[in-house]
Amino acid sequence: xxxxFRRIGVVGAGAWGTALxxxxxxxxxxxxxWGRDRAAMEAxxxxxxNETHLPGVEIAASVSPSxxxxxxxxxxxxxxxxxxxxxxxxxxxxxxxxxxxxxxxxCAKGIERGTSLFxxxxxxxxxxxxxxxxxxxxxxxxxxxxxxxxAVTLAVQDFGLAEALCTALGSPSFRLYHSDxxxxxxxxxxxxxxxxxxxxxxxxRELGASAAAALIARGFAxxxxxxxxxxxxxxxxxxxxxxxxxxxxxxxxxxxNYALGLSLGRTNQFPPNGKLAEGAFTxxxxxAMAERAGIDMPIASxxxxxxxxxxxxxxxxxxxxxxxxxxxG
Ligand SMILES: NC(=O)C1=CN([C@@H]2O[C@H](COP(=O)(O)OP(=O)(O)OC[C@H]3O[C@@H](n4cnc5c(N)ncnc54)[C@H](OP(=O)(O)O)[C@@H]3O)[C@@H](O)[C@H]2O)C=CC1
Ligand SMILES: O=C(CO)COP(=O)(O)O
Numbered sequence: 001x002x003x004x005f006r007r008i009g010v011v012g013a014g015a016w017g018t019a020l021x022x023x024x025x026x027x028x029x030x031x032x033x034w035g036r037d038r039a040a041m042e043a044x045x046x047x048x049x050n051e052t053h054l055p056g057v058e059i060a061a062s063v064s065p066s067x068x069x070x071x072x073x074x075x076x077x078x079x080x081x082x083x084x085x086x087x088x089x090x091x092x093x094x095x096x097x098x099x100x101x102x103x104x105x106x107c108a109k110g111i112e113r114g115t116s117l118f119x120x121x122x123x124x125x126x127x128x129x130x131x132x133x134x135x136x137x138x139x140x141x142x143x144x145x146x147x148x149x150x151a152v153t154l155a156v157q158d159f160g161l162a163e164a165l166c167t168a169l170g171s172p173s174f175r176l177y178h179s180d181x182x183x184x185x186x187x188x189x190x191x192x193x194x195x196x197x198x199x200x201x202x203x204x205r206e207l208g209a210s211a212a213a214a215l216i217a218r219g220f221a222x223x224x225x226x227x228x229x230x231x232x233x234x235x236x237x238x239x240x241x242x243x244x245x246x247x248x249x250x251x252x253x254x255x256x257n258y259a260l261g262l263s264l265g266r267t268n269q270f271p272p273n274g275k276l277a278e279g280a281f282t283x284x285x286x287x288a289m290a291e292r293a294g295i296d297m298p299i300a301s302x303x304x305x306x307x308x309x310x311x312x313x314x315x316x317x318x319x320x321x322x323x324x325x326x327x328x329g
Pocket of ligand 1: 012013014015016017035036037053081082083084086089090107108109110139140141142276278
């Protein structure tokens with residue numbers, strides 16, 4: 001039993017929040033799962049299911065779903081698991097409840113539009129008394145909830161705290177690697193979502209396995225260039241939260257970002273189900289930040305041009321094929 005992190009708060013009862021609540025319970029923690037929809041949280045407490053966001057999964061006995069923010073006041077650490085663009089609002093809402101110095105680990109993958117801030121920077125502004133961290137890596141909520149083997153990275157500036165949090169939340173099926181490269185971890189998660197939309201387009205247009213592999217390799221070059229410019233360490237970019245998550249998200253229709261691209265590639269239409277694809281919200285801010293830093297990101301730029309309606313899919317694919325790099329890197 002981790003005496004330091006007995007009680008964990010999970011803020012956001014979507015697919016990933018619910019899966020992480022169960023993972024923390026599996027690690028032996030007492031968990032409160034907060035969601036903003038009172039009726040949904042009451043139903044979750046009663047039925048032990050979250051059929052809206054994570055169907056077919058039983059919520060563990062040591063997870064207490066609640067619509068009340070007060071339940072966070074005696075949490076030893078909090079996971080913030082809402083969409084990237086909602087993170088500021090959610091962090092500000094929980095801030096008055098938390099004890100000074102509570103670790104708050106954001107699990108969102110994106111960059112805030114309007115401010116161009118990474119997720120832990122948003123946290124630092126909206127919840128200044130918390131210690132910010134980030135959890136990211138290749139992990140579908142359904143896989144984690146099913147207890148399938150997954151491995152992700154949790155980064156906090158204080159390496160010892162990162163290690164302690166990993167010990168408290170990890171289990172044999174949910175392996176947590178600790179890091180103090182906060183920026184590197186958050187960049188990987190944000191950038192890979194945009195690149196996965198391009199991978200989906202390539203899949204949807206049936207351009208072949210060779211093109212799919214080229215897209216991942218060249219996408220990784222873009223992610224790495226962006227990461228280097230914004231302070232990521234090389235070993236983080238080649239690790240779980242960078243290359244690892246890029247490979248997962250660029251190769252599986254289970255990914256909502258890939259599925260968005262797949263639909264665009266097949267039918268030129270957005271998918272009808274309206275599921276959260278973070279890359280669609282991150283593309284414009286990622287490309288603008290790349291331009292400001294003087295970085296070439298042709299794949300991300302092609303995605304942004306399609307999403308903003310400037311290019312159709314044929315133009316986007318054409319611009320990718322027409323822009324060979326002089327040298328790799
Ligand atoms: N699903 C996955 O496999 C993984 C997801 N992630 C990341 O986790 C983040 C969340 O994704 P995921 O859980 O899948 O998304 P979902 O769409 O399943 O759930 C999002 C949840 O956030 C809640 N929410 C939205 N806005 C607010 C707000 N302003 N205040 C409070 N709660 C809010 C929603 O509430 P309501 O139901 O009321 O709308 C919903 O419960 C994303 O950044 C995603 O990239 C990371 C790894 C894996
Ligand atoms: O981040 C994820 C897996 O690591 C989930 O990917 P999607 O958000 O594209 O579904």
